[in-house]
Amino acid sequence: MSNFLIFITGGIAAYKIPTLCRLLIKAGHNVKVGMTENATKFITPLTFESLIKNRVYIDDFITDVEPDSIDHIDLIEWADKIIIAPCTANTLSKIANGIGDNLVTSAMLVVKEKPVYIFPSMNSNMYDNPIIQENISKLRRIGYTVFEPDEGELACKTEGKGRLIEPEEIFQLVTEGKFKGIKFLVTLGPTKEDIDPVRYISNWSSGKMGYKIAKYIKDNGGELFVVAGDVCLDLSVFPHVRVKSAEDMYREVISRFQNFDVLIMTAAVADYRVKDIAAKKIKKSDEILTLELIKNKDILYEVSKIKKDKQIVVGFAAETDDLMRNALDKLNKKKLDMIVVNDVSRSDIGFGADDNEVTIFLTNGEKIETGKQSKYNIAKRVVDTAYQLFKSKNE
Numbered sequence: 001m002s003n004f005l006i007f008i009t010g011g012i013a014a015y016k017i018p019t020l021c022r023l024l025i026k027a028g029h030n031v032k033v034g035m036t037e038n039a040t041k042f043i044t045p046l047t048f049e050s051l052i053k054n055r056v057y058i059d060d061f062i063t064d065v066e067p068d069s070i071d072h073i074d075l076i077e078w079a080d081k082i083i084i085a086p087c088t089a090n091t092l093s094k095i096a097n098g099i100g101d102n103l104v105t106s107a108m109l110v111v112k113e114k115p116v117y118i119f120p121s122m123n124s125n126m127y128d129n130p131i132i133q134e135n136i137s138k139l140r141r142i143g144y145t146v147f148e149p150d151e152g153e154l155a156c157k158t159e160g161k162g163r164l165i166e167p168e169e170i171f172q173l174v175t176e177g178k179f180k181g182i183k184f185l186v187t188l189g190p191t192k193e194d195i196d197p198v199r200y201i202s203n204w205s206s207g208k209m210g211y212k213i214a215k216y217i218k219d220n221g222g223e224l225f226v227v228a229g230d231v232c233l234d235l236s237v238f239p240h241v242r243v244k245s246a247e248d249m250y251r252e253v254i255s256r257f258q259n260f261d262v263l264i265m266t267a268a269v270a271d272y273r274v275k276d277i278a279a280k281k282i283k284k285s286d287e288i289l290t291l292e293l294i295k296n297k298d299i300l301y302e303v304s305k306i307k308k309d310k311q312i313v314v315g316f317a318a319e320t321d322d323l324m325r326n327a328l329d330k331l332n333k334k335k336l337d338m339i340v341v342n343d344v345s346r347s348d349i350g351f352g353a354d355d356n357e358v359t360i361f362l363t364n365g366e367k368i369e370t371g372k373q374s375k376y377n378i379a380k381r382v383v384d385t386a387y388q389l390f391k392s393k394n395e
């Protein structure tokens with residue numbers, strides 16, 4: 001069961017939201033409601049207070065109710081999922097431009113790594129306005145889910161796009177999540193290749209990027225399985241298996257791949273392993289110790305041989321030089337649907353860092369540059385792009 005935070009703004013369709021609250025509560029979810037001052041002119045807070053048996057949050061500056069709380073921060077902390085419905089053109093634009101001048105918009109500035117579902121509702125000319133469309137694109141780019149409003153008769157006596165989606169449908173969209181029914185296989189972290197019983201060869205991958213990808217998929221209702229190298233991350237929140245070597249990872253991925261729709265390979269798999277692993281600890285002796293390495297199986301190349309048309313495979317390329325050429329080479333050779341390239345020579349992004357900056361290449365030649373962002377936000381761009389590819393192949 002989830003904690004749903006519903007923000008209501010000043011549109012005529014606010015009358016539909018009590019039904020949404022009832023549906024969520026009936027399904028066993030916890031609901032809190034925040035409103036803009038203008039929303040209270042359309043529907044009274046008392047309606048919601050009676051339904052959810054909780055106070056409605058409107059004014060951030062009231063301190064006598066719960067003096068020890070800062071509502072716009074505490075509400076976001078409490079929420080698992082945030083819904084804005086109906087979302088006016090005004091609030092949508094404020095959020096897209098970082099304005100926080102009331103409880104709702106201030107709270108939206110606090111959101112980090114939480115699913116946000118925005119349901120715009122407005123006059124169709126307002127909706128078609130290029131500024132509003134630009135703001136919607138901006139919100140989608142940062143990973144918020146902005147749903148298209150319905151078409152039909154509007155309160156302003158015109159016909160067109162702008163009606164708030166019916167509460168029963170909103171209920172389904174927010175409880176099931178956009179990835180419902182899609183199966184994702186995600187690999188993450190480094191592999192380790194034994195040298196002897198006490199030593200190994202590995203790389204600096206922390207698994208953080210893949211972890212955020214898995215989290216974003218889970219947050220949005222996707223089915224998920226994680227194949228993880230040796231990482232210091234709490235994997236208990238996902239179904240997963242831990243592996244050590246590239247060979248182990250190869251086995252786990254190949255045996256599972258056929259049952260998944262989308263494979264996202266963020267793991268940093270060793271290209272080589274030690275040819276003869278010493279049975280006992282190698283003693284210090286000569287000045288130079290030579291290890292003979294042999295090539296590991298290339299997991300993505302092996303996947304490309306069994307991949308079905310409707311499956312999507314996403315590769316990651318951690319490069320230090322000639323980023324683009326190496327990535328495009330990999331995209332073509334391994335028949336990937338998309339490749340995500342990051343520059344691991346920079347210390348502020350890539351291995352171990354909390355931020356990343358990637359370029360995504362698609363097979364149709366499209367190129368998406370993300371700029372530097374948190375790994376969760378990068379995860380949104382990557383997974384949403386893979387999801388679009390999956391939808392277009394499977395419609």
Ligand SMILES: Cc1cc2nc3c(=O)[nH]c(=O)nc-3n(C[C@H](O)[C@H](O)[C@H](O)COP(=O)(O)O)c2cc1C
Nearest residue numbers: 009010011012036038039088089090091121122123
């Ligand atoms: C009767 C009436 C109905 C309105 N309906 C909508 C609407 O459906 N969508 C919208 O974006 N704005 C609508 N507006 C305009 C908003 O209420 C106005 O932009 C307001 O500043 C929004 O404030 P808020 O975003 O803080 O709630 C309506 C205004 C009135 C007077």
